[in-house]
Amino acid sequence: MNVKVDTDGTVAHQDDAGDVLLSVRNLRKYFPIKDGVLQNVVGHVKAVDGVSFDIRRGETVGLVGESGCGKSTLSGCVSGLTDPTGGSVHFNTRGRGSAHGPLDEGDRIDRMDRATFAKYRRNVQMVFQDNFASLNPRQLVVDIVGRPLRVHGIASGTALQEKVVELLEQVGLGRQHLYRYPHQFSGGQRQRISIARALALDPELIVLDEPTSALDVSVQAQILNLLNDLQAERHLAYLFITHDLSVVRHMADRTITMYLGKVVEEGPTQDLFETPEHPYTKVLLAAKPDLDDDPDVPIQTLAGSIPDPARPPSGCRFHTRCPVATSTCGWEIDDIVRELETREDLFDKLVGVDRKSDLEATLTFSDSAAAHAVWEAIRSDSVPETMRDAIETLDVRDGALMVRFAKPSAIELREVGTGHRAACILAGE
Amino acid sequence: MSVTDPNAAPMRETAFSVRTRRWRELSATILSNPTTVIGLVIIVALLAMAVFAPWLASPNTPDPYQMPRDWGAVRMPPGTPGHVLGTTNQGGDVFYGVVWGSRTSLQLSIVVVSVTVCIGIAIGSIAGLVGGWVDEALMRIVDVFLSIPELIFALAVAAILGPSFSNIILSLCIVFWVKYARIMRAQIILVRQADYVKAATVIGDSKFNIFRRDILPNAVTPIAVQATLDMGNIVLVGATLSFIGLSESGIAEWGVLVSEGQAGIASGRWWASTFPGLMIFLWALAFNLVGDGLRDALDPRTEGR
Numbered sequence: 001m002n003v004k005v006d007t008d009g010t011v012a013h014q015d016d017a018g019d020v021l022l023s024v025r026n027l028r029k030y031f032p033i034k035d036g037v038l039q040n041v042v043g044h045v046k047a048v049d050g051v052s053f054d055i056r057r058g059e060t061v062g063l064v065g066e067s068g069c070g071k072s073t074l075s076g077c078v079s080g081l082t083d084p085t086g087g088s089v090h091f092n093t094r095g096r097g098s099a100h101g102p103l104d105e106g107d108r109i110d111r112m113d114r115a116t117f118a119k120y121r122r123n124v125q126m127v128f129q130d131n132f133a134s135l136n137p138r139q140l141v142v143d144i145v146g147r148p149l150r151v152h153g154i155a156s157g158t159a160l161q162e163k164v165v166e167l168l169e170q171v172g173l174g175r176q177h178l179y180r181y182p183h184q185f186s187g188g189q190r191q192r193i194s195i196a197r198a199l200a201l202d203p204e205l206i207v208l209d210e211p212t213s214a215l216d217v218s219v220q221a222q223i224l225n226l227l228n229d230l231q232a233e234r235h236l237a238y239l240f241i242t243h244d245l246s247v248v249r250h251m252a253d254r255t256i257t258m259y260l261g262k263v264v265e266e267g268p269t270q271d272l273f274e275t276p277e278h279p280y281t282k283v284l285l286a287a288k289p290d291l292d293d294d295p296d297v298p299i300q301t302l303a304g305s306i307p308d309p310a311r312p313p314s315g316c317r318f319h320t321r322c323p324v325a326t327s328t329c330g331w332e333i334d335d336i337v338r339e340l341e342t343r344e345d346l347f348d349k350l351v352g353v354d355r356k357s358d359l360e361a362t363l364t365f366s367d368s369a370a371a372h373a374v375w376e377a378i379r380s381d382s383v384p385e386t387m388r389d390a391i392e393t394l395d396v397r398d399g400a401l402m403v404r405f406a407k408p409s410a411i412e413l414r415e416v417g418t419g420h421r422a423a424c425i426l427a428g429e
Numbered sequence: 430m431s432v433t434d435p436n437a438a439p440m441r442e443t444a445f446s447v448r449t450r451r452w453r454e455l456s457a458t459i460l461s462n463p464t465t466v467i468g469l470v471i472i473v474a475l476l477a478m479a480v481f482a483p484w485l486a487s488p489n490t491p492d493p494y495q496m497p498r499d500w501g502a503v504r505m506p507p508g509t510p511g512h513v514l515g516t517t518n519q520g521g522d523v524f525y526g527v528v529w530g531s532r533t534s535l536q537l538s539i540v541v542v543s544v545t546v547c548i549g550i551a552i553g554s555i556a557g558l559v560g561g562w563v564d565e566a567l568m569r570i571v572d573v574f575l576s577i578p579e580l581i582f583a584l585a586v587a588a589i590l591g592p593s594f595s596n597i598i599l600s601l602c603i604v605f606w607v608k609y610a611r612i613m614r615a616q617i618i619l620v621r622q623a624d625y626v627k628a629a630t631v632i633g634d635s636k637f638n639i640f641r642r643d644i645l646p647n648a649v650t651p652i653a654v655q656a657t658l659d660m661g662n663i664v665l666v667g668a669t670l671s672f673i674g675l676s677e678s679g680i681a682e683w684g685v686l687v688s689e690g691q692a693g694i695a696s697g698r699w700w701a702s703t704f705p706g707l708m709i710f711l712w713a714l715a716f717n718l719v720g721d722g723l724r725d726a727l728d729p730r731t732e733g734r
């Protein structure tokens with residue numbers, strides 16, 4: 001299988017394109033950071049920054065990654081809740097069993113005509129993590145689950161009620177629950193109501209944003225089984241977002257690992273779990289002592305903090321925390337500044353950073369002793385060795401420190417196995 | 430002939446009982462608080478007084494909201510036959526003023542509260558939904574309004590408009606909408622990002638329906654509390670404005686009566702001011718008690734969970 005993305009983000013060629021339900025191409029979502037009374041935009045949080053992937057009919061794609069890496073933002077773009085900053089989302093609205101060519105410009109959800117967009121709306125539904133917040137507390141179950149049917153003019157009156165009963169029965173609830181408010185149910189039951197609502201329009205894709213994270217372990221298993229049964233019955237596709245690797249392993253046909261707004265690895269779930277290629281995926285997997293043991297253990301956070309998504313590291317975004325980073329992974333001036341931030345005594349004396357590029361800058365200090373100390377520190381063991389190796393020139397003159405890094409390698413997702421891709425220079429070696 | 434669903438009838442019954450359950454539960458919570466019950470009892474008594482005013486004190490002037498004048502019985506003490514609470518300097522029956530004053534107060538508070546709640550909900554919703562510079566501009570106006578104490582602001586507006594009872598209503602309307610706008614905006618911003626709003630969007634419902642069904646019903650509860658408190662506060666502020674002479678003299682309004690009767694206090698004629706003053710106090714107290722009870726009962730930390 002071979003997915004190529006043209007520069008304009010259209011889907012050029014796919015082997016089994018006939019089965020593709022959703023294509024995301026080079027998707028970006030930047031949130032402006034505003035500051036001051038005038039609310040000037042001072043920067044952007046790059047929540048999703050160039051993501052591409054496909055979902056095929058009837059397939060479950062798992063999406064994992066640390067908190068804040070952009071999973072929910074991505075799911076919002078996929079389900080049409082959020083307008084992306086760039087890139088595109090394509091959806092096949094031709095219906096189940098239709099023969100069709102690859103998805104094209106006409107399938108872009110932001111360029112669809114009204115009727116096609118309405119089909120897309122019917123076909124992509126969502127289930128959220130917070131089972132309480134996802135149901136309007138002022139509405140009865142019959143109104144909540146029946147609402148999609150009413151909005152799309154599918155049923156009304158007694159027919160609507162019977163259709164709702166049918167939906168409730170499919171998720172393990174029944175007629176006796178029609179006239180109850182959400183607060184009269186348990187968390188698991190509320191999640192079932194959410195699922196019934198998502199099923200009402202008979203969609204092809206359901207985006208599940210951490211659907212079981214807020215539930216007790218025993219209830220989690222019931223909901224996961226329900227989702228599996230429904231998928232088998234209705235040939236549903238799922239985009240399954242979770243923190244919980246054992247859930248992905250249980251549910252997903254393919255898994256995507258995200259880090260700081262980018263996809264770092266993607267592949268068949270089994271391959272990804274057995275032979276992870278990206279160091280980040282490896283760390284995530286290693287952080288789980290035994291996958292079959294306790295499904296409730298969350299992904300352990302890595303050493304070091306997640307870099308600011310408004311100022312993501314260049315090169316490989318993971319290089320600031322990667323245990324196996326090399327000298328060409330993307331070391332840059334910001335790494336020196338980040339390193340300095342941990343040394344308050346020296347950071348206080350930094351008066352200016354004159355950047356020529358991400359790789360070259362002159363750092364000015366208030367006294368030459370400080371500049372010297374930093375020079376010393378960079379040459380000694382107090383910075384990662386690979387970072388030191390990446391420095392081409394390092395000069396100190398009076399209070400000024402001139403640094404230039406070597407150009408890093410280009411790091412992109414590349415094939416490391418059948419349908420298995422990773423964005424790491426070490427991958428596949 | 431139509432085919433009836435055997436389940437339909439009992440269903441509808443359940444639906445009704447469930448739909449009203451929230452109100453029953455809410456009433457139960459409210460009634461379990463003794464101070465709220467005291468407030469409610471006073472309110473019911475005051476409302477009864479307003480409703481039955483023509484029977485409690487029948488008017489003998491063409492305009493029942495004007496104090497009747499009995500020049501043959503001025504400055505009578507309480508207990509005088511025909512004048513249970515005494516009379517004023519102008520021979521006005523204090524009991525008549527107390528009774529019909531409840532109508533005046535009810536009119537004042539209902540008009541002002543409904544007008545200001547509507548304005549506040551509209552402005553707050555626009556600010557919260559539209560956002561951007563519209564929100565900024567509206568909220569700056571709100572800030573300016575809120576930086577001036579209510580009473581002083583109402584006083585200034587009423588003074589500019591000139592002394593009359595309808596100008597008091599107008600000035601209170603101009604002053605009292607701001608709090609509602611601010612509460613509503615905060616609520617809208619909170620509620621609009623709830624997952625059920627996202628779910629409704631994904632379903633494909635229209636923005637208007639989402640506002641009507643999801644955002645508005647979940648945003649207005651704090652408005653109800655504030656409105657109840659303001660039913661009391663408005664009468665207090667209105668009476669204060671009347672007291673300092675911004676109303677018309679001679680009308681059956683508690684503030685006016687207190688104002689016109691205060692001169693006599695020094696000479697021992699306490700009744701002309703005291704009884705209407707007591708009514709203002711009771712009115713404000715009762716609505717504040719109920720407002721506080723409502724706030725506790727509607728506390729989002731306990732309600733509906």
Ligand SMILES: Nc1ncnc2c1ncn2[C@@H]1O[C@H](COP(=O)(O)OP(=O)(O)OP(=O)(O)O)[C@@H](O)[C@H]1O
Pocket residue numbers: 031032045046047065066067068069070071072073074309
């Ligand atoms: N509406 C918004 N405005 C500004 N920043 C936002 C907004 N929504 C998300 N972000 C930022 O974008 C980044 C990604 O957020 P997102 O919610 O997509 O992460 P996530 O992977 O779903 O995390 P979690 O696992 O905690 O749910 C975060 O840094 C977050 O602070």
Ligand code: SF4
Pocket residue numbers: 278279280316317318319320322323324325326329411423424425426427
């Ligand atoms: S490219 Fe690979 S080795 Fe280099 S920092 Fe990134 S993950 Fe680590």
Ligand SMILES: [Mg+2]
Pocket residue numbers: 071072073209
């Ligand atoms: Mg999330």
